Amino acid sequence: MTKVTKRDGTVVDFNKQKIIDALLKAMIRTEIGIDTNIAENIAKQVITNIKDREKVDIENIQDEVVTALMSSKRKDVAVEYIGHREVRSLKRRERSCLDKKVQGLLYLTDTEVMSENSNKDSQTIPTQRDLLAGIMAKDFAQAYMIPKRVVKAHNNGDIHQHDQDYSPYFPSFNCMLIDLREMLENGFKLGNAQIETPKSITTAAAVTAQIIAQVSSHIYGGNTINEIDKVLAPYVTKSFIKHFRTGMEWLYNADFKYIQSLEISVDSLELASRFPRCYDYAMRLTEKETVDAFQSLEYEINTLVSANGQTPFSTFGFGRGTTWEERQIQKAILKNRIRGLGKEGKTPVFPKLIFALEDGVNLKPEDINYDIKKLAIKCSTLRMYPDILSVPKVKEVTGSFKNPMGCRSFLGQYIENEKEIHNGxxxxxxxxxxxxxxxxxxxxxxxxxxxxxxxxxxxxxxxxxxxxxxxxxxxxxxxxxxxxxxxxxxxxxxxxxxxxxxxxxxxxxxxxxxxxxxxxxxxxxxxxxxxxxxxxxxxxxxxxxxxxxxxxxxxxxxxxxxxxxxxxxxxxxxxxxxxxxxxxxxxxxxxxxxxxxxxxxxxxxxxxxxxxxxxxxxxxxxxxxxISYCEFDALVNNPEALEAVWDFAYERVPYFGTNTPVDKCLECGFEGEFEATVMGFKCPNCENRNPKTSSVIRRCCGYLSEPSQRPFNKGKQNEVVSRVKHK
Incomplete structure (x- = not known):
């Protein structure tokens, strides 16, 4: 008597009737219906093929049944038999590995699932919902969608097919450069609202936050506003015009028709000389509005939660604009980052900031934007960001200048209708x-x-x-x-x-x-x-x-x-x-x-x-x-050292980041670097480990994260502990 090894490892005697019963159940689901003779013959054929074996796996028996069916006139039964078999396999998988993962997430015991992305707070319902959906989607994708050779290589550890919880289950892509200019200039529909071209930098910044939230909910990687200073500069101009007209009305008692007839622009020397009080009034209010607008934008990004349960992974690239409006945006971004979030002035994680260095623009003391480079250096010593791009090296490596999509993904040069295109x-x-x-x-x-x-x-x-x-x-x-x-x-x-x-x-x-x-x-x-x-x-x-x-x-x-x-x-x-x-x-x-x-x-x-x-x-x-980056001791009191490294990097690497201590203990007031241990982070002054009363910022990969709030996985934590300073 042939013995059969079941899936749970138990061994039983072979039973011909079980094959016949399974075939009859499959036949019931077909249009032709039951044929007991065919079921009997299939069972006999299977017996013939396995009769010389002392022991056989249940999977081998089912394979024999499928082979016999496919060579018979009842291939329709094979379809039903295979389908039922796959459903049973899926249910078994759900009851084992899948069930274990789900329980590990729901009871917060599976640290690997919970810490797979340090930008996700796995304690919250939206994130848990996303992770749970991801577990199910990944399981289905591997079982029925992704090529089997790829699934095998992934599960073995030969390769990693990224983001299987989103792709291929959904037709979604990774990261992008948002074409913000096109959207703002031509208007767009967001939810139930038709958005027109903004009339001020305040509105433009608010709309930008909503665009980022929507885009982040439709892709699974990072998004970047490429050269945001140039894209949003026209709306700073609109705010200046608005404030100038108000000033004309209140300071000079000008009538509406006269105000409307003026050609108002920031760089108009005629306006500045004819209406100096009004011009100065408009400049000061526009500068303040720009700073306030970008403060609101930074707060909105850090308080938004996208559909996948995480803060939108956003990047702002800037630095090459040289007009007054573009310079105001650059200053506003940096001043707000230096200020930090909330009354404690905590270091924001998002948006990631990238400052473009370019000779003739901001690299040297004689360059028009050198003062902004100095502000960027100060910001980096306090907040780690901005990272820097070397404009000539990015062009050399990628074919044209553009910012990375999210963390580090770069596009090559692309020309359409004789026009170079980056955004979108x-x-x-x-x-x-x-x-x-x-x-x-x-x-x-x-x-x-x-x-x-x-x-x-x-x-x-x-x-x-x-x-x-x-x-x-x-x-x-x-x-x-x-x-x-x-x-x-x-x-x-x-x-x-x-x-x-x-x-x-x-x-x-x-x-x-x-x-x-x-x-x-x-x-x-x-x-x-x-x-x-x-x-x-x-x-x-x-x-x-x-x-x-x-x-x-x-x-x-x-x-x-x-x-x-x-x-x-x-x-x-x-x-x-x-x-x-x-x-x-x-x-x-x-x-x-x-x-x-x-x-x-x-x-x-x-x-x-x-x-x-x-x-x-x-x-x-x-x-x-x-991306390349280096680890430093505190540079707050030595910005010249950071500038020397930036200038050295500018000539040699296209993309460079600075890791400096920016941790803060809210219990004892310590500011500097928390001690990294395999168990997490602690204040070196009072040994505080409480995430509620501490702010720990580390570069995870190309972007920053707050591991005191959202811990790294075990391997990444070991890597952080192993890091040494570059001196």
Missing amino acids: RFNMGVTTINLPRLAIKANGSESEFYELLDEMLDVCKEALMYRIERLKGVKAKVAPILYMEGATGARLQAEDTIDHLLDNDRSSISLGYIGVHETVLSLFGNHIFDDLVLRQKGINIVKYLSNKAAQWKAETGYGFSLYSTPAESLCYRFCKLDEEQFGVIKGITDKGYYTNSFHLDVNKKTSPFEKIIFEKDYPQYASGGF
Whole structure:
């Protein structure tokens, strides 16, 4: 008698009648109905195929049933049988792994789920609802949507198919540059309201906050207002005109017709000389209104919660504008950030601020905006932001100047109708490859590493093409704010597809990577920083990935790019899976995290200048996403040192951030840097660990977070503890 191993591990005698009963139940659900002879014959055929086996799994028996049905005249029964089998499989999965995750979330015991994103407060109902929906969506996507080879590679830890809780279940994309100028100039519909062009900077800022909230609820990554100082400058002008007219009425008793006949502008020397009191009045009120408008905008962003339960991940890029209006916006952004939030002056996490450095604009003392550079330096010493962009290096690496989308994702150059376009473009998603795992498998063989890399890159391409296919054919009506109201620069009709927004580099699709440091260490047994030959080996790996992305781009016509994955939770996930499979390997799996993309190992003691030089050659190959940053002691009393580092970075890397101590204890008044431990953060003065009476700010990846309120995952916390200062 053949024995059957059931799914729970128990062993029972084979029972022919159970096959017949299952077939009859499937037949009932068909149009033709029951045929007992066919059910009997199928059961006999299965017996014939397994009769020589002493033991067989239940899955093997069901496979035999399906094979027999497909070769019979009742393929309609096979469809019902397979469908019922899949439903049962899904229910079992829900009762096991899925049920465990759901309970872990509801009872706040699954720390991995709760801390996967430090921008999400997993204690709140909106976030828990989003996480719960994400668990279910990811499970369904893996079972029925994502290609099986991709699912297997993801679950094994060979690759990471990002954001499966949103994509592919929903036809959503990653991050974008919002076309704010188009929306404000041409108007748009938001909910039930038709929004016209704003008449002041106050209204423009308020509308901007609502646009950011709406966009954030329709995508799963970050959004950026590219060169916000230039985009919103016209509304500062409108406020000036409004205040000047009021001044004319009250200070000069001018009548309405005369006021309306004046050509009013900020740079009018005639107005300034003819009506000096009114001109000064309008200038002062406009400056105050601009500061107030951006204070409101900052508060709104930090109090908004998008549909996915998190603060909108927003970035403001600015710095190149040189008109009075553009300068006022730059100053307003920086002054408000320096002031901080609330009576305690806490450091805001969002919006991320990026200041563009450009020779002839703000780099040197003789430049028109040098004073704003000095203000930006002061802000960075107090609040970590702004990060900086080197305008010439960004152009060199990406083909044109633009800000990153959210954290670090960059678009390439795109020209349409002989016009260069940046705003409105987006990234369709990321798949990241686990480089250290391939190196471990290669066991010191560089040639074997590249063979394994090619195999896994083929899986990555399939994963990325699936992301594209999921967006093709999508109709504009699924996200009106994006496709019908101008956020992507498009004004499509409800039934139009978005396909043309995906083609020819208009949008990007990214291959990500992690752990160049651990990869080189595993392959060659030495630290990459200490050997010029090994430094080149690391660059060669990234260059190889870049060439592969370029090859895919040429083959498909889609905007494939190489992206230096931030790896907030992935630094932990990959390392944990590899430790489980390969054991504890010194310097690789023993730390609890993998190093972010191409970065220097966080515990390497070196100067900021050496770190910048070490990382400077990578962005040209990883042009789809990159950032470099250094760790410093407090620089509040030494802004000249920060300026020296900024100027050094300007010549060498396109995108640079500064990490300085900005923590605050509300119990003892300490300001500086809390001690980072594996259990969290504590005040070095009074040992306060209470998140309600402390403000701890750390750079998670490319953006800041507040881990005292929303803790990092275990791996990221280990990485933070390991960080050393660059002196």
